[in-house]
Amino acid sequence: MVPLTERAERLRSALDVGGDELDPGAVAQARGVVQRVQERWALKGGRTVVALAGSTGSGKSSLFNALVGREVSTISPRRPTTAEASAAVWGEEPAGELLDWLGIGDRHQVVADGDEGELDGLVLVDLPDFDSRELRHRVEADRVLERADVFVWVADPQKYADARLHDDYLQPLRHHDTVMLVVLNQVDRIRDKDDVQQVRDDLRRLVQADGAGDHDVIVTSARTGEGLQDLRARIATVVSARNAAEARLVADLRTSADRVGEGVAPQTPVLTEAADDRLHDALKQASGVPVVLDAIERDYLRQANARAGWPFTRWMSALRPDPLKRLRLGDDTPGPAGIAPSDVRAVLGRSSLPSPTPAARANVQLASRQVAEDAGTELPVRWQEALVEAASPTEDNLADALDQAVVSTPLRTRAPVWWSVLGVLQLVLALLAVAGLLWLALVAVLGWFALPVDVPFWGPVPIPLALLVGGLVAGLLLAMVAAVAARVGARRRRRHVEELLDDAIDEVSYQHVRRPVTTVLDRHEKTRELLERAGA
Secondary structure, eight states: OOOHHHHHHHHHHHHHHHGGGSOHHHHHHHHHHHHHHHHHHHTOTTOEEEEEEEOTTSOHHHHHHHHHTSOOSOOOSSSOOOOSOEEEEESSSOOHHHHHHHTOOEEEEEOOOGGGGGGTTEEEEEOOOTTOSSHHHHHHHHHHHHHOSEEEEEEOTTTTTOHIIIIIIIGGGTTOGGGEEEEEOOGGGOOOHHHHHHHHHHHHHHHHHTTSOOOOOEEOOTTTOTTHHHHHHHHHHHHHHOOHHHHHHHHHHHHHHHHHHTTSOSSOOOOOHHHHHHHHHHHHHHTTHHHHHHHHHHHHHHHHHHHHSOTTTTHHHHHSOOHHHHTTOSOOOOOTTSOOHHHHHHHHOOOOOOOOOHHHHHHHHHHHHHHHHHHTTTSOHHHHHHHHHHTOOOHHHHHHHHHHHHHTSOOOOOOOHHHHHHHHHHHHHHHHHHHHHHHHHHHHHHHHTTOOOOOOEETTEEHHHHHHHHHHHHHHHHHHHHHHHHHHHHHHHHHHHHHHHHHHHHHHHIIIIIHHHHHHHHHHHHHHHHHHHHOO
16 A cells, blocks of 8 residues: 555645646645645544534534533534534543644543543544534534544434535545444434334435445434444444544545546547648748758759869859858858858858748648647647647747758768769860860861861761860760759759758757647646556
């Protein structure tokens, strides 16, 4: 069995962890229970506080006097009601501190004689009527009932089915059956013995229906003395066990844990992959990743053409703007003033990516909320609201985080080897074509001056012409091969960078949405576990 103090600590921890997501009324009541556990356990001693509780006219004060053996509790001759709680104490163990904690000033020491010794350690309390017309009487009864160790519910044949007894007192005590006794008093008013048994059985059924346990109802009459010995023996059994105080406190903790537990779900849900994917896609669009990927693909093609394209048209690549540099991304080459774009990004903290459109921002908000709503479908309303709040970062913080995720991702890698290889081949072919052209020009000039020229042939084709045409044609064919390879490489580079950006966006999603949501879910799970262990 879990120790009492450990149960109380688990309940207190559950209240702290659950925080504002738990019902304030249940939390306040539970904190009061934890406080009472600490106070009562400090006064544990060997005494057992047994409270006689009943409605007006149930005869509990007469029963109290009969158990004590003398007129201790005063009974009004007009309207039978008890105004203040009275306590009768059996045994020599000091009870002053306990009675002070109970707030009972009317105290009577019972001198044991005969069978009274079996009640040694008992503190018997006669409470005001819990249905009294006087508010202060009801408040006093409820206050002492909160602190008593054992309840003796005294009912009479006329009001044993009273709704206040069953709805307000017995139904909430479904964990307290071991510290309860049920008494049907004033049975002398019932003439037919068969009717006594019928009322007794009916009271037992009602108590059982309340969830307060299946109790053997004790039949008594303070006037005739019927059943008093049985009641005294039952009380003596409880007192001699010396564990009623702990049993009552455990029952209180279990009841509080159940009530607070109504504010948590039986199981803690997990984040769904579908909602997470939707959020990722929304963040990806809002961060301008498609724009960056297009720029990366164009930049790759531009660089490939500049390095491996046809030398006679490469100069056109220099006229095209650097797509990444325009976005202040991917270039760490210092400019004329010795300042690189990365230095500008470090100072400004942002790229030149266009701000997300209103539609993109709305899509992010919707996707973030969907993450929270999917996770909180089975949770109580307070936890659902906490999830929605956790999944709603400020737009500025999220926009900055997304931009930094893009800025910090390496968008360029080492130039492919084939760029250099094809570039060298292109230069060789270009030189051959130029050499052929110059050779042909020289032959033409010499021919113009009617000077003899001996031109070598390669088969039927003059070598200068073969050099010119072959260099040009081979260069163009190689440029076509380079263009195809560049498109393949650009797509591969795009996929590679997209994976890096996906990881960066996923980290933003985790830090700004999923982690806060997971934190709320973890608090729910810890609260649920603590409450479950406190009420076990």
